[in-house]
Amino acid sequence: MSQDTTIRRDDAGPASSPPSGRSGPGALLAGVWRASGNSTGVLAGLILLVIFLSISQPIFLTWGNITNIVASNSVVLVLAVGATFVIIAGGLDLSTASAAAVTGMTYGLLLQHGQGALVAVGGALLVGLLLGVINGVLISYVKISFLVVTLGTLSVFESAALVMSQGKTINVFAIENFKPIYNITNGEVAGIPYVLIFDIVLVVVAALVLRYTTFGRGVYALGSNREAARLNGINVDRTTLSVFVIAGLAAAVASLIQVGRLTGASPGIDSTLLLTVVAAVLIGGTAYTGGAGGVGGTVLGVLFLGVIQNGLTLSSVSSFWRGTVNGVVLIVAVALGVARDRGWLRLNRGKKA
Amino acid sequence: MSQDTTIRRDDAGPASSPPSGRSGPGALLAGVWRASGNSTGVLAGLILLVIFLSISQPIFLTWGNITNIVASNSVVLVLAVGATFVIIAGGLDLSTASAAAVTGMTYGLLLQHGQGALVAVGGALLVGLLLGVINGVLISYVKISFLVVTLGTLSVFESAALVMSQGKTINVFAIENFKPIYNITNGEVAGIPYVLIFDIVLVVVAALVLRYTTFGRGVYALGSNREAARLNGINVDRTTLSVFVIAGLAAAVASLIQVGRLTGASPGIDSTLLLTVVAAVLIGGTAYTGGAGGVGGTVLGVLFLGVIQNGLTLSSVSSFWRGTVNGVVLIVAVALGVARDRGWLRLNRGKKA
Amino acid sequence: MNANTAPLVEVRGVSKRYPGVLALDDASLSVRPGEVVALTGENGSGKSTLSKIIGGAEQPDGGVVLVDGAETVIANPATALKLGIVMISQELTLAPELTVAENVFLGRLPRRGRFIDWATMRTRAREELAALDVHVDVDAKVADLSVELQQEVEIARAVSSQARLLILDEATSSLSEHATERLLELVREQARRGVAVLMISHRMPELYSTAGSAVVLRDGRLVGTVPLPATPESQLVRMMVGRELNDYYGSRDCTPGEVVLQVRDLASADGALAPTSFEVRSGEIVGIAGLVGSGKAQLGMALGGAVAASGEVRVNGTPVALGDPRRALSAGIGLVPDDRKRAALLPTRSVAHNMTLTWLPKISRFGVVSRSENRRVREAIAEYGVKTSSPAKLITQLSGGNQQKAILGRIFALGCPVYVLSEPTRGVDVGSKSQIYALLQRLTENGAAVVIISSELPELIGLADRVLVCFQGAVHGECSGEQLTEVHLNAIAVSGRTHTEDFGEPS
């Protein structure tokens, strides 16, 4: 099993390698299919799901419903983008949902204490950065395993969020300085929610950083072979620290969106959030042992999970059966990718000898 | 980070390798210390914790409290022993807590429908085996990544447990055929709880299987290098299937203990159970990438987490602060192991070079 | 010699396609009991693919495999093992977390009753290793051993498994001369006992001393089968690379210049390398020889900053901070480590990204990788002869020798003043070796100082101006000019000093 780390086997494919130059008109779909690399199954599953839902639920393809999907999955998306960096680097940040609770509480408390909008946002980001630094330093300089560190900080951050307000939710709705964030998270321009624009910018920037910067290359190298990365001049400790800082900042940003949406900062943590975030990254084709994958796949993963949820709600599936549908759809979608690899679903792949 | 997979670095030590024959009088403590391999830090942490609690909480070292610790951690222990096999083989079974809910419901329903004690127990074990087979077949024969499969079945099993009784807890306390299991899980002989005896037998058997059977060594080989195992004629698919079946059976046994203790079968799943089980295995020194570790370390891990919980309850630490204590103690304990490795805590280790 | 016995294994018209390459195209071969067949060809010609098909690790797309004259589907390695086909593959197939003893008996652990008999396993593992003249703690974890010792463990496993057909895919490539000799003797002995052997190697002397015939592949196609040692080497090489190889080691037209690399009392923190001092001038190639465990690899690692070390290293007079590969690189020391898999390859990345890893600081501005990346990669692939269907191909899908060329290319392209190359031509075919030697000569002509650490003495003698010999963790002697012979080098490597009287020459 140790090699069986990517979602599909064998062909780690060009998902994250530079486009290999072949082009030509037509066959666009086949191109996407081929290029989807490790996330083919999820892409195929997503397409089938969208087709099925558009037919069975007329409301599904309305703009209102689409913006709902975007709004309800932005928190997961932002956390998942942060987690993608950590997982590509060969780590895992179990503390991410707890860190978001702390940064959200920080933002809420600062607002409650009469701080300005910028100070509150800045404070939350700073605390997110700090939490990332704590994880990163313990891992890269004290040399404790990332699993132990983030398991420990998961618990510590959760506790810290509770201590901050004695377990109470901080209601920020009536606070004047909350308005800017409220307007941004809930507003739209020309019918397009600001959050959607933000998500797109975030994903594009993250993808560019991973692909076209020395830092991004270092992250892949670190996850692929730590020793080789070290010997080839990558600052392994600093890169490790950086990915955890990115995860901490992602937690802060996610918590701002969350508080903006819910108009209150709660110390409670959704116990399924961590698993959802990690699941999104992994089914998006990022290998859990690191070194392969990318944010493109993560977006697919988040969308896939989000569309299933939305579909389940729209189709009023009984809450007892939701889990079954959810799990089966996930397994089947990924099995599609496996099938593709084994040539069961040949699509314009060129003949074998 | 990809190499930084064991809890401590470098010296993965003899934790999983057979006793290497050297012996001699004296220096017993030093021997245990040396032999503790990957779980040194946790062992040291556990010893310090026990000393601290014995002094600060007079009730801590009473037999009643000790049996309480045993009783409340047996479910985690049994699941963790199953998880140890899977993790050594290089996998991870995220569905284990959900599987336990299904087997517990099976047992409860069979009792409720008037089946005999043996039929009910047998039925639960059979269902556990079946759930393990489902995971195992999807992973080893359909070739879907273990993370996706068990993430999917986590959700499906959870849902199945809810559907089985429409979300209701099945109270079995008054059912005559429940008595045997009740007496076993809560009874004792000569002051020693049956559960403790069962735990010891289970751990010893599991340790012997891992050390002294070809199956056990195949599990290590698989986790250490899947391709090497395959090329050397180890039946990789069957071994993979087997470890998931063991995890399924462990879930069934754990659920029997759970129902015996709670006198009711509940479809609800403790959301922290999965993380606790995995944490116990990992802090016990089993590498999450597989190939190294063992049940001895897992026992230490379970005890460590169990003693922290017990200590927190006895010392009436505010529930807000529990997480902080928990997390800090965990990180510090493992840091002790790291310190040992780097020679900061040299203890009769023999000189290098 | 056993031409009339029926073939044990015969391969007829086998082909195998990987995405983008036809690795095998209608290839055929047969091996008889007691016969040693050499399988040769350039890097990427399909040798490993063919041996994997016989070993059950891969399935052919076309063609048939006959075992004992009957058409057989070797569905998996377990089937192959049952048929008595044992393979040592090019990539080590050890379980690194397990002990040496277990790895020797992986898949067939000795049992007493239902349980594994650890005592017997240890004793027998010790015996099997002793037969190869290897003395290593059988309870040691394989991950803690050097590549050479790991290779020995793998060989011990194969040799002890009573094979009918033994496949050695570059089994000697990471062995020292002494260990190689020992293995080849063992192979000849097995053949005398009726075992069929298929050996793959890029070292001509080995083939000539051991094999009875050679099968040559080029681009996946069979070029021909010739008897050995009757066929002259030049003809065999021509069959392999399609041209004559003149001036194998090449030559350089320059005299050593200024001292570029100054090493004073360099010692590794773990004690594997005792304080060592030497200098290398620009335009000079200095070789480092030594037996297994002599510390020669450790010397390279210490120079490249890969391990903690003490002492002083200067490049062009500027001191280099030790124990930090980044500092070493930016000071101009380019290191190629000997353990490709552990310390050089990024297995989940493309050929392109593997190559540019080291170039990143040079080809990026403000942390952003320049657009010229793709062009540079394509140029380097052409220049260093890396055979790949696309730069975007995963590096692990390249043949072993081509992986090595990609790694060399990424360091050579840096234009460093100092190169430290540990086993640079491991697994590289004769034609490409010659190209690499020519490249090295060019690098030195351009003023670089080169340190080559190698266990192939002919290579050192052919290339180096002088050779330092390591013995028990320290440099114990230097040979140059007249004295640069295998006999001299071996003498120092084995005992730590020259026995001048034995040769009757003044030193």
Next chain:
Amino acid sequence: GGGDDASAAGGTSGLKVAYSSPVASQPGQQIVTNGLNAGAKELGWEVNVIDANLSPDQQVSNVQTMIQQQAAAIGLWALDSGAMEGTYAQAKSANIPVIGVNSEGANVSSTVWWGVNRCDDDQSPYRQAAKQIAETRPGGKVIVLGGPPVPSIQANVKCFSDAAKAAGLTILAQIDNTKDTSANAASLTADTFTKYPDVDAVWSYNDSSAIGASTSATQAGRKISDGTGEGIIIQGSNGDPDAIEAVKQGRLSGTWDPDSYATGMAVIKAMDDAKKGVTGKNYVVTAKYWSQANIAEYKDTATLGYTLATIPVTER
């Protein structure tokens, strides 16, 4: 204030009692703890609260610890009342009275019930809730927001749904917020509002889900009704401080307050009765509905001025 009763109880002063909290970090449970402490103080008792943190298994071992520490009485809000019989039996054989909170069992001495959990007559809170909605919006369309599959929540959902149908309301959908977070409630209701834009009211099993629904209603451009006027009616339950705020700000139409403070005190009262030999009783804590009409009268627990004699509890 109410020290008279305590001095009358005389001999029981100085007792150490214990309470097993299902999840001590939730705001409502904290208020229960405050009530427990206030009641204990009045009697000169000491109360040790142990947190099961949502794990039934942990709760069993917590109660076993209490039995070992020989608590004088044990209060227990069972996470899963179907799964505690063995534990109750162990307490009974140790002669320790067990007071259940919203949970009963053969070996439970007495139980303190939340009025909101009753559904036996017209005055039952959720039947009133249905009636109120039907009065404001005759024949209105309602969304029922349920929670995790826990029997007590399911019973409440059924109580409201049945009453709603009886009152002529149409239930468009029942959606379950199984993750029990505002964020999840917000996503679920956002999807549902898109599907049913003409919804009149949302009834939610708890406050944090109601706040989630309020968020998505606002985002969908809907006004929240004050309970009588136009807009969407959103009723929560629990009387969380956060929900009280929301009612004040017009983001919730109202919340059903079970009075957690009185609940805590009632547990002490039941323990005191049990110590005096009075067992087998049901104490029902009266629920209050806070809406925009009466929210101005809301008082913080600290200023309520309850004593054990004056808490709004009826005994049955």
